Each structure stands twice: as C-alpha cells, then as structure tokens.
C-alpha cells in the first residue's frame with residue numbers, strides 16, 4: 001500500500017506589509033508620482049530612462065542624478081489585450097497591458113490602458129494618464145492610461161426645402177417626366193444641359209428648350225473609394241457624360257459595370273427608377289449604365 005504523500009500547508013504573509021526601501025532613484029520617481037508628475041533619470045549618454053533606474057542598462061554606468069519630467073502623454077509601442085481581468089489587475093474590465101513611451105522618454109513604461117475594446121488600441125495610439133484621487137507615492141497613483149480624445153460624436157440633423165429657381169425648375173420638370181432638358185443658345189447655338197437661362201460662353205440668352213436623349217458618352221471619369229449614400233457600392237465611378245446632341249457634359253454616377261472596366265468614350269444610358277416612384281428630383285436617375293455600343297473616339 002503506498003502511503004499518502006506528506007503535505008503541509010504554508011502561507012507566506014507579511015501582515016501590515018512587506019517594507020522595502022526604494023533607493024534614491026525609484027524613491028524620487030514615486031515621490032514625484034505622488035505630486036502627479038512623471039520623471040525619468042538622465043543617463044551619462046543623455047538618454048532618459050522611465051521608469052528611472054540607478055544604472056544605465058546599456059552601459060552599466062550610474063545615472064547622472066538629473067531627473068527629467070516627461071509626458072504625461074505618451075505613445076503605445078506594443079500591447080497585449082486582457083479579456084478577463086483577474087483580481088490583482090488594475091482594472092475590473094477588459095483592458096490592455098501596454099508599453100508606453102512617454103513624451104521625452106527614451107524607454108517605455110509598462111502600464112494598463114483602458115481602451116474599451118481591443119480595436120481601440122494599436123502601436124502608435126496616444127494615451128494620457130488618469131490619476132487616482134489620493135496619490136500615495138506608488139505606481140498605482142496612475143490608475144491607468146486612456147487613449148487621447150481624437151473624435152466626438154454628435155447627432156446632426158438638418159431639414160431644409162430647396163426651392164428650385166427658374167432654370168432648375170424647368171430641368172427637374174423634365175427629369176420628372178424622364179427627359180433631359182437642355183437649352184440652346186440663341187447666339188452661338190450651343191446646347192447646355194442641365195437647362196439654364198443664359199449662355200456661359202457668349203452670354204447670349206437661351207432661345208429654345210431642347211429635349212435630349214438619355215444616352216451619351218463618357219468623356220472623363222473618377223473611381224471613388226469613399227462611400228457615398230447615392231452610390232451603389234465602393235469603389236464607384238462618377239463621370240462626365242456628354243449627352244447626345246449636347247455641347248457640355250454633365251456629371252453622373254456610372255453603374256452596372258465594375259469600376260475598373262469603365263472607359264473614356266464608353267456609351268451609356270440613364271437607368272431610371274420606376275415611373276410611379278419618380279419626383280422632380282435627380283434621384284429619378286439611378287446611374288448611367290453601358291449600352292454595349294462600340295466606344296466613341298473622343299475628339
């Protein structure tokens with residue numbers, strides 16, 4: 001019969017606290033913390049060690065005795081996310097342990113960052129200390145670091161009614177019917193779309209309203225990588241389209257084709273929303289889509 005192992009339970013405890021002396025350098029660091037200042041020690045080579053050490057780890061030389069105030073802000077150099085904090089941790093919610101290089105320091109300090117979630121911290125994140133209410137001269141006088149405030153979110157809502165002036169009213173009246181209306185200059189014969197009241201080229205008055213087809217040619221275009229509520233997806237293409245029989249191009253979205261296949265000279269046609277949904281608004285035109293006709297040589 002094997003005998004039970006002999007076991008004795010021990011507890012190592014220092015009721016009232018285990019007292020260590022800090023030495024002059026760490027002592028200075030902690031004393032400054034109590035006054036809500038963070039200091040580093042300057043080495044003989046001029047580097048600033050934070051937290052300070054009595055000897056320069058690079059050379060083994062004693063530090064100079066000069067203390068330099070650093071921070072209080074700093075930059076995260078590396079970090080590890082703690083999803084489930086344990087009792088001994090400084091925060092009772094998920095946080096990051098981070099190495100933080102305080103402004104003016106040449107070494108990094110290990111501390112907790114209350115970033116909210118792991119996506120809110122990365123190498124390069126700027127952080128500021130959040131001090132405890134009652135500093136006592138301990139590293140925990142800094143309760144934790146928190147990311148710099150880089151944005152605020154406020155709700156914006158604007159309601160307005162746009163009253164179309166004479167020319168725009170004519171043009172949108174056409175759009176409501178599914179027709180592009182242009183104006184022909186009485187002097188120089190150029191056709192402008194959207195419809196306008198005078199000729200920007202010669203200053204002549206617009207003599208005649210012209211119904212234009214909803215087909216045209218892409219003269220130039222841009223591929224956009226930032227989302228736009230009017231665009232089908234990202235990336236999307238906006239283009240200048242020279243409607244057939246018009247003399248100036250108008251700007252519109254291009255759809256139903258991958259962005260990288262859009263070309264100058266491509267023939268396109270407006271894609272209208274269903275007739276019963278139309279209003280006097282440019283929203284009637286979803287976008288322009290390729291017609292499949294051969295490209296046009298642009299002059």
Ligand SMILES: [Zn+2]
Nearest residue numbers: 185188199202
């Ligand atoms: Zn003109």
